[in-house]
Amino acid sequence: MTNKKKIESISLNNFLKNPIKNIRQEKNQILEISNNNLPVVYLINPILLKRFLAIETAYKETQLNINSSNLLFLKKIEKKKTQIQEKQCGKFLMYKSWTPDKDFLKKSSLWGINLNQYPKKSELALFISYWKAENRIFHHIQWQQKLARSLQQTRRFDFKKNKKRDINKLPNPDSIIPEGFRGK
Missing domain, CATH: 3.40.1620 (YefM-like fold)
Incomplete structure (x- = not known):
C-alpha cells in the first residue's frame, strides 16, 4: 500500500x-x-478485512501449490532412486509400483509352486505393503519367489469352503466298534 x-x-x-x-x-x-x-x-474496517482475507487465501493457495509440486518432485526422486538401486547392485527395497514379470506363473511352476492365476491387485497390494514395512532388500527374482510362496500359502486355504467348527457343539460318537478293537 x-x-x-x-x-x-x-x-x-x-x-x-x-x-x-x-x-x-x-x-x-x-x-x-x-x-x-x-x-x-x-x-x-470491513474493506481492510476483505483485503486481509484475500491475502491469506492467496498465501494458502501458494503453499498448497508448493506442497503439491514438492510431492510430485519427491515421487520422481523416489522412483529414480529405486531404478538406480536396481541397476547398481540388483537388490532393492520393496516399492509401491513393483510388479512381478509377465512370465511369473511359468517361473513359479519352475520353482515348484503351481499357481493357477496371476496375482490379483489386492494380493499384490497386501504383499507390497507388508514388505515395504519390513524394509528388507532383495533381488527382483527373490521378491518374485517370496510372492509365489505367499500366494501359495494364502490360496491353499479356501475360506469359503472350510467353515469353522462350532466350539460349543458336543461330539456325538457312534456305538460301532471298529474291527480289531475289543468290545465289552
Whole structure:
C-alpha cells in the first residue's frame, strides 16, 4: 500500500458509550480501543478485512501449490532412486509400483509352486505393503519367489469352503466298534 493510514485510538469508556456511532464515524481503516493508554482491542474496517482475507487465501493457495509440486518432485526422486538401486547392485527395497514379470506363473511352476492365476491387485497390494514395512532388500527374482510362496500359502486355504467348527457343539460318537478293537 502506498498511502499508510494512521491508526486512530479511542478510550474504552468513550467507545462503550456509543460503539456503533464510533465505528461508523471512523475514517481510518483500523480503530484502536485502549484502556489506560494500553491497547485492548483493534477494530478493522470491513474493506481492510476483505483485503486481509484475500491475502491469506492467496498465501494458502501458494503453499498448497508448493506442497503439491514438492510431492510430485519427491515421487520422481523416489522412483529414480529405486531404478538406480536396481541397476547398481540388483537388490532393492520393496516399492509401491513393483510388479512381478509377465512370465511369473511359468517361473513359479519352475520353482515348484503351481499357481493357477496371476496375482490379483489386492494380493499384490497386501504383499507390497507388508514388505515395504519390513524394509528388507532383495533381488527382483527373490521378491518374485517370496510372492509365489505367499500366494501359495494364502490360496491353499479356501475360506469359503472350510467353515469353522462350532466350539460349543458336543461330539456325538457312534456305538460301532471298529474291527480289531475289543468290545465289552
